[in-house]
Amino acid sequence: MMTSAVGGRGDAGSAIGERALVDLSAITRPVGRLVATAQNGLEVLRYGGLETGSVPSPFQIIESVPMYRLRRYFPPDTRPGAKPAGPPVLMVHPMMMSADMWDVTRQDGAVGILHRAGVDPWVIDFGSPDKVEGGMQRNLADHVVALSEAVDTVKAVTGRDVHLAGYSQGGMFAYQSAAYRRSKDLASIIAFGSPVDTLAALPMNLPASLAPVAADFMADHVFNRIDIPGWMARTGFQMLDPIKTAQSRLEFLRQLHDREALLPREQQRRFLASEGWIAWSGPAISELLKQFVAHNRMMTGGFSVHGDLVTLSDIDCPVLAVIGEVDDIGQPASVRGIKRAAPKADVYEFLIRAGHFGLVVGSKASSQTWPTVAQWVRWLDGGGQMPEGVTPMPLRPAEPSESGVSLTSRLAHGATAATEMAFSFARSAAGALVSANRSARTLAVETARTLPRLARLGQVNDHTRISLGRIMSEQARDAPQGEALLFDGRVHTYEAVDRRINNVVRGLIDVGVRQGARVGLLMETRPSALVAIAALSRLGAVAVLMPPDSDLAEAARLGAVTEIITDPGSLEAARTLSMRVLVLGGGESRDLHLPEDADVVDMEKIDPDRVDLPGWYRPNPGLARDVAFVAFSTISGELVARQITNYRWALSAFGTASAANLSRNDTVYCLTPLHHQSGLLVSLGGAVVAGARIALSRELRPDRFLQEIRQYGVTVVSYTWAMLREVIDDPAFSLTGSHPVRVFIGSGMPVGLWKRVVEIFEPATVVEFFATTDGQAVLANVAGAKRGSKGRPLPGGGEIALAAYDPEDNLILEDDRGFVRRAETNEVGVLLAHPRGPVDPLASVKRGVFAPADTWVSTEYLFRRDEDGDYWLVDNRAAVIHTARGPVFAATVNDAVGQLGAVDMALTYAVPAGSETLAVTALALRPGGSVPSADLSEALADLPVGVAPDIVHVVNEMTLTATYRPLAGPLQAEGIPKASRNAWYLDADTHRYKRLTTAVRSEIAGNR
CATH class of the missing domain: 1.20.5 (Single alpha-helices involved in coiled-coils or other helix-helix interfaces)
Incomplete structure (x- = not known):
């Protein structure tokens, strides 16, 4: 109980x-x-955070200079018998982040994991620029050169090639430095979320069309005045993903009571929240925006590193790009640009489901990224297998769209579906709006760029001050540090070029050249030639552009030359003329080895600072009506001088810039000699008025063509006639990977060559120009859809018309009232131009043409206009071949046979045969090409105007002028082509082409 x-x-x-x-x-x-x-x-x-008790990984400072400190983590034991260090990996942080990012935690940080895997980790520490003297004046080039020097140090210490690893902008530095040093001493490049094609996918899906404009504005008007402190860099990074930032902070507050739960991630949180951010210098931001966003020069090439021009196409070491599936900063499409930008490199990718920072710090980085990197290094070092998940990067990714990180990836990566969906919906709606208005926006951008040019051109009258020298001055004033001239791998700013022009002006004044003087120019295409032309323009003198392959004495007589400017390479040719020679260029230290009695002045020995400017000198005095240049052309074997006024130059320059849509984003490759009208008026003129970069080449060399267009980042290539045939027919020519060229501009390209050029350089197009020497008529085929067409009148140019023409009697036809009759659609007509400005004294002026007392200039060129309003060159009026069957128009025949796939170039010319004249067409075929007679008959069966040639034959080569125009003279001298399996005659009975035999040839020669 x-x-x-x-x-x-x-x-x-x-x-x-x-x-x-x-x-x-x-x-x-x-x-x-x-x-x-x-x-x-x-x-x-x-x-600032919880005390974790973690100790940084040990490191040794190997090198310390004002620009950086070079750390070697876990310094190896140097005692005899100790285990040697593994392959070195040099890690590069972005400018806004501390170098401690590689060692956020010793256990899970990059240097710790790599060290345990047998890799020798090194880190370059650029420090905090706001705490270093001169740090806030650093630019991108300083970082690239510093990294290259650090590579040299690692190589010297370890004796091994270096693996260069960079995160975000640090990866961009790695690419740029590798290109700068042409992959010397590099075992590989490893880049984590590093954009290359910046315009392929911008953060937050910003529209690529607006990025260049915004980046240029920010570079020129904001970051040239301010820097970014560390707190602002941190805030900006966090605002790129505000939802994730808010979620991280909320989660931290919710677990603030649970110290044990927070400690494993505390070091990472503190790094991102405060400790990991450093200041960013304004010049570096400005250069980043201008070179790699506005101009996207990691893709196109031609970015400047302390004056040297660099291209990623020079990288030939292996590349591993680590890509975050949900990285909205280094988006996959942008990161994968390295495959196209570096065609000589073996490029691989490793895809990880992580955001931007998660690629290098955090649980996925420690479990996936760094073990893969370690295995990649061992594999290349010959001690392991290719890492699992690493695959060759495709040239064109299989995804249907890579405009940005996909909606599904964002939804899966977000914390709440509702919030993420709302965010994505808003962005998708904005994207739809952008897409719907893309055409309107493109039109608006092009109009905004084009209208001011056309408006300025429309305001030009006889008394307007406009000239090449004046435009160069304006560009130097508006963008003094803008890149103006590229040559021999170096870049020259507008300010430097303008200073050189002014110095040459002082030299010319010192030797007695005055305004209005006619000065011959015999120079190769060099910076000194461009400077000399601009200096004569600024002085108000006339530059007489003397072709080196012509009769120089005759050119000097026709141009009324009083003295001649030349370079050392052309000095001997210039001295054959009985006049004073002024030598410019070639370097100040060269010795000309001249006899004492030589009438030669070395312009480089004149000190411009000691020259007093006379009272009469006013810079850029040229009026639109003034003659600025004298150029030469050959007509029927005779050298003819053509006067080019400032207005004529301006019309072509502004018209070219508008038709080819040139801007400061472009680099124009001036292959055309400057003494040729196309080089002066189209290449140089268009580039100068657009503010584009001008890339000069020493000469057309097929082995350097691809190298230079990538090194210079060429977007526009100039040409004349068959110039590009020398490039693409060269046995060594091979275009692999991408290229930066978007358009070819010039005149006279044969139809067959045109077809091949657009096929090889897809998606580039051809803008073909036609212009009379006096500039009264200018046409441009802007669309490029009709190969061979000269297009339509250039906007801002003068009025043109086609006068009906009778080729049999060589007469312009009149109507019942006695006025000239306008040609109908597809009817041959003489191209007339309503004159604007001064008229060339040699021009054929006609009055009372379409109305009483009106005035027109006859170009003496024959054209036809098709149903769409496009103009097609038919022939020169004096060059029409009159055969017994009717007139043969050379340009029409050449265009027709040029459509045959095997034909590269065609030339139609007259050959006397007894009492008659034969029309003969010579064909130059592309390598390995052949022309069946049936195809030839079909191509010439239905010519739009005129009749087909009497004989067609294949030639091994054609004689070309210095401007790559085929010459008929040497072929005419050979007479009637010899009988062969590659020669055909037009059978009068069947109107088909048949094999030319010896018997038939004899019959034709005897007029049958």
Whole structure:
């Protein structure tokens, strides 16, 4: 009883005690949680975070210079018998982040994991620029050169090639430095979320069409005045993904009471929240925006590193691009640009489901990224297999769209579906709006760029001051540090070029050249030639552009030359003329080795600072009506001088810039000699008025063509006639990977060559120009859809018309009232131009043409206009071949046979045969090409105007002028082509082409 009673009371007391404990814990647990939250919160407030007790990985400072410090983590034991260090990996941080990012935690950080895997980790530390003297004046080139020097040091210390690894902009530095040093001493490049094709996918899906304009504005008007402090860099990074930032902060606050749960990620949180961010210098930001966003020069090439021009196409070491599936900063499409930008490199990719920072720091980085990197290094070092998940990067990714990170990836990566969906919907709606208005926006951008040019051109009258020298001055004033001239791998700013022009002007004044003087120019295409032309323009003198392959004495006589400017390479040719020779260029230290009695002045020995400018000198005095240049052409074997006024130059320059849509984003490759009208008026003129970069080449060399267009980042290539045939027919020519060229501009390209050029350089197009020497008529085939067409009148140019023409009697036809009749559609007509400005004294002027007392200039060129309003060159009026069957128009025949796939170039010319004249067409075929007679007959069966040639034959080569125009003279001298399997005659009975035999040839020669 007693026991029972006591036991009963014990059970009841136990239950009551348990309830009391439960009640007590319900009270104490929240209190304890609150106390822990307060304690941890106070520690965070006082010290910036929780004390984790973690110790940084050991490192040794191997090199310390003002620009950087070079750390070697886990320095190896140098005692005899110690294990040697593994392959070195040099890691590069972006400018806004601390170099400590590679060692956020010793256990899970990059340097710790790589060291345990047998890799020798090195880190370049650029420091905090706001705490280093001169740090806030650093630019991108300083970082690239510094990294290259650090590679040299690592190589010297370890004796091994270096693996260069960079995160985000650090990866961009790695690419740029590798290109700068042409992959010397590099084992590989490893880049984590590093954009290359910046315009392929911008952060937050910003529209690529607006990025260049915005980047240029920010570079020129914002970051040339301010820098970015560390707190602003941190805030900007966090605002790129505000939802994730807010989620991270909320999660931290929710777990603030649980110290053990927070400690594993505390170092990473502190790094991102405060400790990991450093200042960013304004010049570096400005250069980043201008070179790699506005101009996208990691893709196109031609970015400047302390004056040297660099291209990623020079990289030939292996590349591993680590790509984040949900990286909205280094988006996959942008990162994968390295495959196209570096065609000589073996490029691989490793795809990881992570955001931008998660690629290098965090759980996925420690479990996936760094073990893969270590295995990649061992594989290339010959000690392992290719890492799992690493695959060759495709040239064209299989995804249907890579405009940005996909919606599904964002939804899966977000914390809440509703928030993420709302965010993505808003962005998708904006994208739809952008897409719907893309055409309108493109039109608006092009109009905004084009209208000011055309408006300025429309305001030009006889008394307007406009000239090449004046435009160069304006560009130097508006963009003094803008890149103006590229040559021999170096870049020259507008300010430097303008200073050189002014110095040459002083030299010309010192030797007695005055305004209005006619000065011959015999120079190769060099910077000194461009400067000399601009200096004569600024002085108000006339530059007489003398072709080196012509009769120089005759050119000097026709141009009324009083003295001649030349370069050292052309000095001997210039000295054959009985006049004073002024030598410019070639370097100040060269010795000309001249006899004492030589009438030669070395312009480079004149000190411009000692020249007093006379009272009469006013820079850029040229009026639109003034003659600025004299150019030469050959007509029927005779050298003819053509006067080019400032207005004529301006019309072509502004028209070219508008038709080819040139801008400061372009680099124009001036292959055309400057003494040729196309080089002066189209290439140089268009580039100067657009503010584009001008890339000069020493000569057309097929082996350097691809190298230079990538090194210079060429977007526009100029040409004349069959110039590009020399490139693409060269046996060594091979275009692999991408290229930066978007358009070819010039005149006279044969139809067959045109077809091949657009096929090889797809998606580039051809803009073909036609212009009379006096500039009264200018046409441009802007669309490029109709190969061979000269297009339509250039916007801003003068009025043109086609006068009906009778080729049999060589007469312009009139109507019933006595006025000239306008040619109908596809009817041959003489191209007339309504004159604007001065008229060339040699021009054929006609009055009372379409109305009483009106004035027109006859170009003496024959054209036809098709149903769409496009103009097609037919022939020169004096060159029409009159055969017994009717007139043969050379250009029409050449265009027709040029459509045959095997034909590269065609030339139609007249050959006397007894009492008659034969029309003969010579064909130059592409390598390995052949022409069946059936195809030839079909191509010439239905010519739009004129009749087919009497004989067609294949030639091994054609004689070309210095401007790559085929010459008929040498072929005409050979007479009627010899009988062969590659020669055909037009059978009069069947109107088909048949094999030319010896018997038939003899019959034709005897007029049958």
